[in-house]
Each structure stands twice: as structure tokens, then as C-alpha cells.
Amino acid sequence: MxxxxxxxxxxxxxxxxxxxxxxxxxxxxxxxxxxxxxxxxxxxxxxxxxxxxxxxxxxxxxxxxxxxxxxxxxxxxxxxxxxxxxxxxxxxxxxxxxxxxxxxxxxxxxxxxxxxxxxxxxxxxxxxxxxxxxxxxxxxxxxxxxxxxxxxxxxxxxxxxxxxxxxxxxxxxxxxxxxxxxxxxxxxxxxxxxxxxxxxxxxxxxxxxxxxxxxxxxxxxxxxxxxxxxxxxxxxxxxxxxxxxxxxxxxxxxxxxxxxxSQKPQPEPENQDDKSSALTWGIGFGIAVLAGIALAVAYNNTSAVDKARYRYKAKSAGNALSDALSSVSDSLSSVLDSVVDVYQTARSKAEQLVPREEEVEEEVAA
Ligand SMILES: NC(=O)c1ccc[n+]([C@@H]2O[C@H](COP(=O)([O-])OP(=O)(O)OC[C@H]3O[C@@H](n4cnc5c(N)ncnc54)[C@H](OP(=O)(O)O)[C@@H]3O)[C@@H](O)[C@H]2O)c1
Structure with missing residues (x-):
């Protein structure tokens, strides 16, 4: 006891x-x-x-x-x-x-x-x-x-x-x-x-x-x-x-x-939308870059008049891509930064393949 x-x-x-x-x-x-x-x-x-x-x-x-x-x-x-x-x-x-x-x-x-x-x-x-x-x-x-x-x-x-x-x-x-x-x-x-x-x-x-x-x-x-x-x-x-x-x-x-x-509100899934749209953008850019390179190679192997036409189209496409990039950059910033790097590298490589404007004019004049 x-x-x-x-x-x-x-x-x-x-x-x-x-x-x-x-x-x-x-x-x-x-x-x-x-x-x-x-x-x-x-x-x-x-x-x-x-x-x-x-x-x-x-x-x-x-x-x-x-x-x-x-x-x-x-x-x-x-x-x-x-x-x-x-x-x-x-x-x-x-x-x-x-x-x-x-x-x-x-x-x-x-x-x-x-x-x-x-x-x-x-x-x-x-x-x-x-x-x-x-x-x-x-x-x-x-x-x-x-x-x-x-x-x-x-x-x-x-x-x-x-x-x-x-x-x-x-x-x-x-x-x-x-x-x-x-x-x-x-x-x-x-x-x-x-x-x-x-x-x-x-x-x-x-x-x-x-x-x-x-x-x-x-x-x-x-x-x-x-x-x-x-x-x-x-x-x-x-x-x-x-x-x-x-x-x-x-x-x-x-x-x-x-x-x-009642149940507490579920926490927002961590940037799930951003991730999937970034992935879509990444794939899109990959295709665009490859298409750009292919365009540049084709450009290099074609006549002066066609080269001028290609050059005009490539410039318009580049501008469109740049505009699109800046409009979504807020929400996709980190992923897009790396995509932009890839894009810029690819673009500069493509530009090395594309003749400068003076060269085109020379060729057209000839
Ligand atoms: N927590 C609250 O918000 C709250 C509010 C108001 C009132 N209460 C009341 O307080 C009491 C204690 O709950 P608690 O909050 O301390 O929860 P707890 O930590 O889950 O304790 C429950 C106790 O009951 C025992 N128990 C459960 N099922 C049993 C079974 N089939 N046979 C024998 N023992 C059983 C468990 O032991 P074993 O699993 O080892 O069997 C445990 O020791 C309950 O009657 C509960 O309704 C709780």
C-alpha cells in the first residue's frame, strides 16, 4: 500500500x-x-x-x-x-x-x-x-x-x-x-x-x-x-x-x-502550373532553336534573294520569341533564365552561319 x-x-x-x-x-x-x-x-x-x-x-x-x-x-x-x-x-x-x-x-x-x-x-x-x-x-x-x-x-x-x-x-x-x-x-x-x-x-x-x-x-x-x-x-x-x-x-x-x-484549405501545390508551363515553354524553345539552326543552314546554301527572304522571316520569328519571353518571364523566371541562355547560345551559333547584311547586298548586286 x-x-x-x-x-x-x-x-x-x-x-x-x-x-x-x-x-x-x-x-x-x-x-x-x-x-x-x-x-x-x-x-x-x-x-x-x-x-x-x-x-x-x-x-x-x-x-x-x-x-x-x-x-x-x-x-x-x-x-x-x-x-x-x-x-x-x-x-x-x-x-x-x-x-x-x-x-x-x-x-x-x-x-x-x-x-x-x-x-x-x-x-x-x-x-x-x-x-x-x-x-x-x-x-x-x-x-x-x-x-x-x-x-x-x-x-x-x-x-x-x-x-x-x-x-x-x-x-x-x-x-x-x-x-x-x-x-x-x-x-x-x-x-x-x-x-x-x-x-x-x-x-x-x-x-x-x-x-x-x-x-x-x-x-x-x-x-x-x-x-x-x-x-x-x-x-x-x-x-x-x-x-x-x-x-x-x-x-x-x-x-x-x-x-x-471542415477540412483546412489544401496548401497550393508548389508552383505546379508554373512547372508544367515552363516545361511546355522549354520544349517549345528547343524546337524553335533547332528550327532556327536548320533555317540558318538552309539560308547558307540558298540564293541571295531567298537569303534576304529567310533573313526577314528569321528576324520576325526572333522578335516574336523575345516578346513572348518577356511577357511570361515573371512567373517562370528561374526556369526561363536557363531556357533563355540556351536560346541565346543557339541564336548566336545560328547567326555565325547566317551572312551579314552587307554580304547579302553584295551577293544581290552581283
Ligand atoms: N483530444 C481531444 O480533443 C478531446 C476533447 C474532448 C474529449 N476528449 C476525450 O478524452 C479522452 C481521451 O482522449 P485523448 O484526447 O487523450 O486521446 P488519445 O491520446 O488517443 O487517448 C485515448 C486513450 O484511449 C485508449 N483507448 C482507445 N481505444 C481503446 C479501446 N478499444 N480499449 C481500451 N482503451 C482504448 C487509448 O489506449 P490504447 O490505444 O492503448 O488502447 C488511449 O490511452 C477520450 O474519451 C476523448 O473522447 C478528447
Whole structure:
């Protein structure tokens, strides 16, 4: 037993994010721990860190997929078998899923999410609350969300599960009023964890303003210890979102949230248009240069009158190319610089083949 509190906190979802930060706070305060998640290797590592950093005496790791049927019952049975009394229960494990409900999201993932976020949380609460009431002591923290109180297009089922968690918890607050057992709902705004990546929502606008999971866990921990009914971490800004959620029409909130959940504009593909048009120009110039050289060779081998005609045409074509070059040079500057070099080199080579004007006049006069 831990010398400082002799109490045990069971935390689901302790392997990452908010749950991990909460576990750390319990460890710092001298609680023994039961850590539950699927990643038992991560939980084992965490247990070693807590033992060496905070002198935590008893840490039990339970590897469990809480989206499975009766997973909560199995966790409860394992805890009972080890004769552990759970004084604090934290129902943190939860996942989200992003996409249009009718056409995008996968039903099997939704079913597992409902099982994890709703069924397991409810069953865990039922089993451990019963024992807490028998002892007339204990605390429960349930991870709700600010989305619990706002309709949320593109995460409709997730928001529905969190609305359940919040409503369920507030109902129990009332049922437990005359006891020494408290239950608290934690309603974070978007928080900087792996949650959005796992949900497939990593490129949504809402991820531009994420808050620190350390702060979220601390606010949740303090509210839990104080036996508060709910807490919205993050100061005035998030509290004002909460007030807005209570007073604004649902339709307006849904529109607002649709905007926040929509995808961020894709960054412009890096000068893709410029590249392809530069390539086109490059090929065009190559052909023009070769044609110029061929023209010059032909010019050299023809009569004086034809030479004068060729010379006139070559000059006009050169001018046209120069004009075209200067009109696009802004957008294609770097690529065109090298194309211009090639063009000028080729042109000077072609000019060496073409007789000067005096030579033409001499030939015409002869
Ligand atoms: N991040 C946010 O913006 C945000 C906002 C409001 C509320 N919340 C809520 O906060 C809670 C924690 O989320 P987070 O942000 O900390 O996300 P996270 O870093 O992804 O953590 C989720 C935790 O849940 C566990 N978990 C997931 N599926 C599980 C399963 N089938 N069985 C057992 N454990 C499972 C994960 O462990 P394994 O993968 O190892 O199983 C992990 O420890 C969730 O309930 C979430 O809904 C999050």
C-alpha cells in the first residue's frame, strides 16, 4: 500500500493523451494505480517511470480492449481477484471518428466507438459505483467533451456518445447528492493528443486551436478532487463556448461546428502550373532553336534573294520569341533564365552561319 494515501485510482485510457496526464497526477499525489488500455507495453513503461519518479508502490496493468463485449466486467473481475479497492475511477478511454455519417464513416468502427465511449463507460461506472456506495466513499471522473453540448456535423456519432456521457453523469450527480460519492464530467475543448489523428480528423480547422493535455488533466483532476459536477478546462474562452452552447439555437451551433470540423484549405501545390508551363515553354524553345539552326543552314546554301527572304522571316520569328519571353518571364523566371541562355547560345551559333547584311547586298548586286 502507498504510504501517502493508501488509495487506488483506476484509469482507463492511461496509455496516452489526457489519460496519461491524469495518471501522472495521481502518481505524484501518492495513489496506487490500475492502468487500463490495449497498449500494455506502454503502460508497463509508464509504470516503471511512476515507480522510479514518484515511488508509486502498487501499479497494476490491465491490457483490455474496452470495445469488446463485457470488457468492463472483465476489468472489474481482475481488480476484485487482486483484492484491490478502487477509490477513484477515471473513465478516460475514448475514440472519435470523422466523416459524413451517411456516406463516409464505417459502421463497424462506429459500433466499436459506441461500445467503448458509452457501453463500457456505463458498465464500469455501474460496477465500481456499487462498491463505492457500499463504502460510502469514492470519486468518478467521466471524460465528456465540449462536443457533449453542441451538435457536431462530421463527428455526429462521436458527439452523440459524448452527449450521452455528459447527460448520464449529470443525472448521477443528482442521484448521489446525499452520499459521500461524487461524480464529475470533464468537458475539454479540442486538445493536443493523438485523438484527431486516430479519428481521421487531423486536417480539420478545429485542430488549429488545440489546448495542452497537461492543463486539461490538471483542471479535471482538481474538479474531481473538489467533487464538482463538471468542469470546462481552459479559462474564459472555453467557458464562453459553453454558455454559447446553452443559449444559441441548435441549428446555428450545428452550422458553426460544421465550419470548424471542415477540412483546412489544401496548401497550393508548389508552383505546379508554373512547372508544367515552363516545361511546355522549354520544349517549345528547343524546337524553335533547332528550327532556327536548320533555317540558318538552309539560308547558307540558298540564293541571295531567298537569303534576304529567310533573313526577314528569321528576324520576325526572333522578335516574336523575345516578346513572348518577356511577357511570361515573371512567373517562370528561374526556369526561363536557363531556357533563355540556351536560346541565346543557339541564336548566336545560328547567326555565325547566317551572312551579314552587307554580304547579302553584295551577293544581290552581283
Ligand atoms: N483530444 C481531444 O480533443 C478531446 C476533447 C474532448 C474529449 N476528449 C476525450 O478524452 C479522452 C481521451 O482522449 P485523448 O484526447 O487523450 O486521446 P488519445 O491520446 O488517443 O487517448 C485515448 C486513450 O484511449 C485508449 N483507448 C482507445 N481505444 C481503446 C479501446 N478499444 N480499449 C481500451 N482503451 C482504448 C487509448 O489506449 P490504447 O490505444 O492503448 O488502447 C488511449 O490511452 C477520450 O474519451 C476523448 O473522447 C478528447
Amino acid at each position: 502507498n504510504a501517502e494515501t493508501g488509495k487506488t485510482a483506476l484509469i482507463t485510457g492511461a496509455s496516452s493523451g489526457i489519460g496519461q496526464e491524469l495518471a501522472k497526477l495521481f502518481a505524484q499525489d501518492g495513489y496506487n494505480l490500475v492502468l487500463v488500455a490495449r497498449s500494455d507495453d506502454t503502460l508497463d513503461r509508464l509504470a516503471d517511470v511512476f515507480k522510479s519518479n514518484y515511488g508509486t508502490q502498487q501499479i497494476t496493468v490491465i491490457k483490455k480492449d474496452l470495445a469488446e463485449e463485457d470488457a468492463a466486467q472483465d476489468v472489474y473481475n481482475q481488480v476484485k481477484a487482486k483484492d484491490i479497492t478502487v477509490n477513484v475511477l477515471v473513465n478516460d478511454a475514448g475514440v472519435g471518428l470523422y466523416g459524413l455519417f451517411a456516406t463516409d464513416t464505417d459502421w463497424e468502427r462506429e459500433k466499436a466507438m459506441i461500445h467503448l465511449n458509452v457501453l463500457s463507460l456505463t458498465q464500469m461506472t455501474k460496477l465500481f459505483l456499487y462498491d463505492m456506495l457500499a463504502r460510502n466513499e469514492g470519486k468518478i471522473l467521466n471524460l465528456a467533451s465540449l462536443l457533449s453540448i453542441t451538435p457536431t456535423p462530421l463527428m455526429a456519432v462521436y458527439a452523440g456518445t459524448k452527449a450521452y456521457v455528459y447527460n448520464f453523469t449529470q443525472s448521477l450527480v443528482n442521484e448521489l447528492k446525499e452520499t459521500n460519492v461524487t461524480i464529475t464530467a470533464l468537458l475539454p475543448n479540442a486538445t493536443d493528443t493523438d485523438f484527431f489523428n486516430k479519428a481521421g480528423a487531423e486536417n480539420t480547422k478545429v485542430t488549429d486551436e488545440v489546448q495542452d493535455p497537461v492543463m486539461v488533466a490538471k483542471d479535471g483532476y482538481e474538479a474531481l478532487m473538489a467533487g464538482k459536477a463538471k468542469v470546462v478546462p481552459g479559462g474564459l474562452k472555453n467557458k464562453s463556448y459553453e454558455v454559447l452552447a446553452y443559449v444559441a439555437p441548435q441549428e446555428a451551433l450545428a452550422s458553426l461546428m460544421h465550419g470548424k470540423m
